[in-house]
Amino acid sequence: MPVGKICNRDVVVVKKDESVQAAALLMRRYHVGDLVVVEEGRGRRVPVGILTDRDIVIETLAEDVNIEELTIGDIMSLDLVTVNEDEDVIDAIEMMRAKGIRRVPVVDRSGALVGIVTVDDLIELFAEVIGDIAKLITHEQKREKEKRK
Secondary structure, X not given: OXXXXXXXXXXXXXXXXXXXXXXXXXXXXXXXXXXXXXXXEOOEEEEEEEEEHHXXXXXXXXXXOOHHHOEHHHHOEOOXXXXXXXXXXXXXXXXXXXXXXXXXXXXXOOOOXXXXXXXXXXXXXXXXXXXXXXXXXXXXXXXXXXXXX
């Protein structure tokens, strides 16, 4: 199954020159733990970084830094990893595991942002699949009981 089929297409985005306070407010308003940092041009939003709630805590609060002096670009994760929307979910999971990342922006062939896939999304997907398998087993047992009465 391609990542583009399961990714969340409602991505909250910011620009790197925005304030850390603005980022925290967006996270609170939209109930998300990350924001994709984008640059816009030619009608596209291209991801250039990601900012997580953990980045805010570790880079500002834990260091006792005045957040009013910082921008998102100062504390965002720069080593951004993306996944193409056509890539298989299993391949994306293997890459996320190898890199130790929980969230990955999903891009199209031109590199434009189309969504995000998170560990939570993947757990939800596989929980559904396991539930369907359990229903299959139950259905099979029920059918066999009826057949063998």
